[in-house]
Amino acid sequence: MYIDPHVHMVSRTTDDYARMAVAGCVAITEPAFWAGFDRGSPEGFHDYFRQLTESEPRRAAAYGIRHHAWICINPKESEDHAFAREVMGLIPQFLERPNVLGIGEIGLNRNSRTELAVFEEHLELAARFDTLVLVHTPHLEDKRKGTRLILDAIRNQGRLRPDRVLIDHVEEHTVRPVLDAGFWAGMTLYPDTKCTAARAVDIIEMHGTERLWINSAGDWGHSDPLAVPKAAAVMRARGHAVDAVRRITLENPRTFLGQSPRFSDAPLRPTAPDLGR
């Protein structure tokens, strides 16, 4: 059994749901993100948020997978501040939906002033509605600086408890400041960027299993929705006990996500007719 706490199933096929179910996935969480092109209107986001809260839970349930969502306007589409504010105006109504855990994945992409301002406004929303927060840290050369700006912004805001915030996509140069500040840290398993499974296991060996999880962040790009069970196999090959693997892939996500009463990984009977194919 495992939880993939960050995967973009709107970009994946139904076959991926079937493969994940067979691999032991019992629950997922899906943050709102950039779908590969810029949406031209707040109505486009409204439709996307409906997809995350109405359609995807049904698709997942057919394979016995509990689906949860995070709502936001992602940093890649927040450079137009007025537009971002219009979209943020839609968020409160979706925070009421039964599968929504909180605000995410907010954060920074190119570390711009507008991205930072929109990030801070999302933090205010999270504090006002007392939700969990899932934070995206930037890519490649922007990650270290962006992570610092993000940690400073959350500290300066001062109303969010670090243990209710997960800082995602950490790597060797950002994991320590995130954990030292009391936040949860996510490692994303990607073929070319972010972490490989071997490096994720290195980070676990160097920094322990406390407040750390792994995810596939499977999406429309080069990614693998089975990255979590594959990393679990690598962890076992590296000599780690079954209990340690279970902590990283199941118990840690359950502990963080379980701070929301809407999270569940209780068994769900699959109804998809093609599971035995």
Added chain:
Amino acid sequence: MTHGQTPLDREQLIQLGFLEARSRTLDVAAFLDRVQRARPGPDGPADPLQDDRVQAILQALRVAIDGQPDRARRMLDLWSDASGEPAPHADGKAARGIPRQA
């Protein structure tokens, strides 16, 4: 398990990872060879090894062989934007892999 320690011993880890590391090291060498034998692009330097991305790889290789620990973290630090203030505007959506030279 104490932080920093590995369940497997050194020999076991080498046995497990050597062929993959050998293959990836060879890929880096082949990449440099490929770049060196290609004709220059219209805007790139005549000397292929002067491209800032290729230079970043060569600098990282020096980290790999310097005998000090934390190589992965130090490579990532080497390839990181060292500025502190937010950028005035987002410079496109995609990161490049290493900072642009001023």
